[in-house]
Amino acid sequence: MGAISTHFTGLDWAVVVAYMLLTTWIGHLLSGKNATIRDFFLGGRTLPWWAVCGSMLATEISALTFIAVPGGVFALKGDWTYLQWGIGSMIARFAVAYWLVPLYFRNEIYSPYDYMGAKLGEGVRRLVTVLFSLGAILGQSVRVLVTAIILQTVTGLSMSVCIIAIGAFAVVWTLMGGMRTVIWTDVIQFGVFMFGGILALGWLVGNIGWDSMVDINRHVIxxxxxxxxxxxxxxxxxxxxxxxxxTFWVGVIAMPFQNFTAFGTDQLNAQRIFCCGNEHDAKKAMAWSSVSMIITILMLAVGSGLFAWYKTHGLSVDEAAKFAEDSNYVFPVWITTVLPPGITGLILAGAFAAAISSLDSVLAALSQTTLSAWYGREKLEHEGSGPAMVLQSRLAVFVWAVILSGVAIILSKIYEKTHEKNLIDLAFGMIAYTYGPLLGVLLCAILPGKRYLGGLIAGVCLSVLLVVWARPELDHLAALLHLKDALQAAAAWRPHFAFPWFYPINAAITFGFACIPFGRRLSGKS
Known part of the structure; x- marks a missing residue:
């Protein structure tokens, strides 16, 4: 690690510092006033659709796509099959744009949970807020971990210090200007990411040649x-x-459910929809976010380029040891050791800032949903113009930053001990705990028919427990509690299928149980 970090020069450090200061200054200039809750959480609903779309792309891509996708291709059994998930992603985005967006824009709401609460009652709104909070902490902690890996690679600092640094910057950016700052800084990060990806691919192709790169990747023993x-x-x-x-079938059957939930019920993404001035702009922002497929293809090509590069140029002792430990180090190491000083600093500063953008997005979303669940939507709107409520929203941002950074540090300890290093699987697997139940509740609110609280709660609990039982995180927890042997005795009873299938299965379980006449009937009047 030390030998690799020595390639990160004083010029690179200067570029990182200058980039962070410049981005912070631009975010401050574009933040505007945040005198009300509506300003802080929705940007006053005055943001252009193309900026909202760019923010969606930056949040979705983040350092996870930038680092984990090339690392996945470089890995021993890596290829481009991840691209099949994009089919389901495009299907879901258009479904959200032309089905959910009109439903959401009929009323002045801050989140999908306001919509579900209006249809099913305040208790359900609090339930889905808890689900979102749990999923946001688990999913976002992986994105923080990815960027911490980059920082650790180039600086030699400990993982915990890197995570705390990311969290501290995210708090500053979020408190500085609310969603306006979040969205405009996201747009900047998206531009730097695209520049970094295109530069890397151009450098690789220019040195290896496209035909040679393809030939090396298509004939691997x-x-x-x-x-x-x-x-x-x-x-x-x-x-x-x-x-x-x-697989193709996961892409066209399971992943539309995941992406429909991600963009339709996850406040991290849905909050951007509500920042648009009208329904038409929100539809355009959502539909045009489908161009994320292009960025995915770009980073897959970078992964193939990196594989060809190291096949032709060889590996140093330090690089061989690092890549054998974890293929996610491949791209940050290549950036640090191959690209000229200054360019290295700019690209890695963009990756660092992108992680902060993703984190400040989820902090804003967690703060808004927490206050809405705690006070109720009516009180939040009534007192939203007062300084006391704005102050509480800022305090909530700080508290959630501490919690999320703590979870990321714990996850980093688990990640260091596990043999499975696929960060994409880890990120999508973590949100499998909550995405199925969230979608099931949304369907209860949208589709006609009677729904019952007792059945809904039972369905949500069963769905979450099913994922807990099947996911490897239970094994790690059992090992820490010295219960691994007891768990192995019951391993034969575990479900054996890939985690993406939990999205439609758990949505069906939650919706089906809610239709069982158990407990009081749900109504938006409660």
Missing amino acids: GPDGLVDKMRIFDFTAPWDNPMLEY
């Missing part, structure tokens, strides 16, 4: 024979191998 690392489609049926995650 692996443990099981010849491997095509640029393969896109895998049509393996779920019943032939239910544990496969990157």
